[in-house]
Amino acid sequence: MHDKALALFDLKDRVAIVTGGAKGIGRGIAENLALAGARVVVADRDAAENVACAQSITDAGGRAQAITCNMSSESDIAALVESTLAAFGQLDIVVNNAAIYPMSPIADMTTELWDEVLGINLRGVFLLTRAAMRSLKQAGENGRLINISSIDTWKSYVGMGHYDASKGGMEAFTRSCALELAEFGVTANVIAPGAVKTPGSETVRGNLARERGDPNTDAVDAEFATRIPLGAWANADDIGQATMLLATPAAHYITGQTIYVDGGLKLTM
Numbered sequence: 001m002h003d004k005a006l007a008l009f010d011l012k013d014r015v016a017i018v019t020g021g022a023k024g025i026g027r028g029i030a031e032n033l034a035l036a037g038a039r040v041v042v043a044d045r046d047a048a049e050n051v052a053c054a055q056s057i058t059d060a061g062g063r064a065q066a067i068t069c070n071m072s073s074e075s076d077i078a079a080l081v082e083s084t085l086a087a088f089g090q091l092d093i094v095v096n097n098a099a100i101y102p103m104s105p106i107a108d109m110t111t112e113l114w115d116e117v118l119g120i121n122l123r124g125v126f127l128l129t130r131a132a133m134r135s136l137k138q139a140g141e142n143g144r145l146i147n148i149s150s151i152d153t154w155k156s157y158v159g160m161g162h163y164d165a166s167k168g169g170m171e172a173f174t175r176s177c178a179l180e181l182a183e184f185g186v187t188a189n190v191i192a193p194g195a196v197k198t199p200g201s202e203t204v205r206g207n208l209a210r211e212r213g214d215p216n217t218d219a220v221d222a223e224f225a226t227r228i229p230l231g232a233w234a235n236a237d238d239i240g241q242a243t244m245l246l247a248t249p250a251a252h253y254i255t256g257q258t259i260y261v262d263g264g265l266k267l268t269m
């Protein structure tokens with residue numbers, strides 16, 4: 001009986017790609033998929049951190065490989081999928097996590113910045129999903145597309161117009177993927193994190209603290225945590241564990257959904 005329950009959460013025969021997997025939330029996702037037994041391809045443009053992440057998973061007894069990939073490059077993305085298939089012979093789980101979020105008010109936003117953000121956060125998601133379609137369909141009921149969006153699609157912040165557009169587009173795109181993949185038994189879902197402490201959010205948190213004239217980021221963080229019903233910022237593992245759950249056989253009937261992993265923050269916004 002207990003073995004049956006464990007099998008529902010076992011990813012031992014799966015192969016996963018996690019974009020932006022070297023740091024922050026992506027690293028939490030890569031580590032948790034590996035924890036459940038998946039072979040994980042860590043795909044990040046930061047080559048050194050990418051190798052370090054794959055090595056640390058391997059050192060901990062998991063199976064991981066680093067492939068450097070810039071999600072704004074169509075040729076990098078094609079090579080990522082080809083190298084994954086060459087190394088492992090299959091690709092079952094794709095996690096589109098890589099994104100950038102440089103703040104800029106719309107009036108000051110350059111066309112180049114808009115294109116850069118949309119290029120990585122939305123076009124990159126399309127390119128990898130398209131490149132992985134054949135493999136996902138072959139994976140059948142083991143196939144999973146999991147896209148990392150943001151609570152920003154529920155409530156916007158000033159300076160995030162490009163980012164919010166990219167994440168809103170990603171959510172709509174994911175629902176289209178869910179429809180196209182359903183006949184193969186493949187699911188496609190979005191995870192929308194709330195407030196997560198990562199290297200990327202560190203910069204945003206620092207900016208917010210400065211804007212409020214309070215150089216003490218910790219105090220600003222603590223004040224923000226009081227708005228979160230569960231009382232704390234998320235860490236990368238919190239998002240990694242939710243992603244792992246969606247990837248497991250137990251989640252085979254969940255598709256086309258946006259799941260907020262936010263400690264209840266959406267309830268107070």
Ligand SMILES: NC(=O)c1ccc[n+]([C@@H]2O[C@H](COP(=O)([O-])OP(=O)(O)OC[C@H]3O[C@@H](n4cnc5c(N)ncnc54)[C@H](O)[C@@H]3O)[C@@H](O)[C@H]2O)c1
Binds near residue numbers: 022070200201
């Ligand atoms: N941190 C938060 O509070 C928060 C909240 C909601 C949603 N998110 C989402 O979670 C995801 C991860 O965010 P994070 O805070 O961990 O970010 P981060 O900046 O800490 O880490 C992002 C990782 O992606 C990589 N990356 C960036 N651009 C890339 C590219 N073009 N190609 C390949 N790799 C690239 C970086 O090298 C880095 O390793 C993003 O999709 C973000 O929108 C984060």
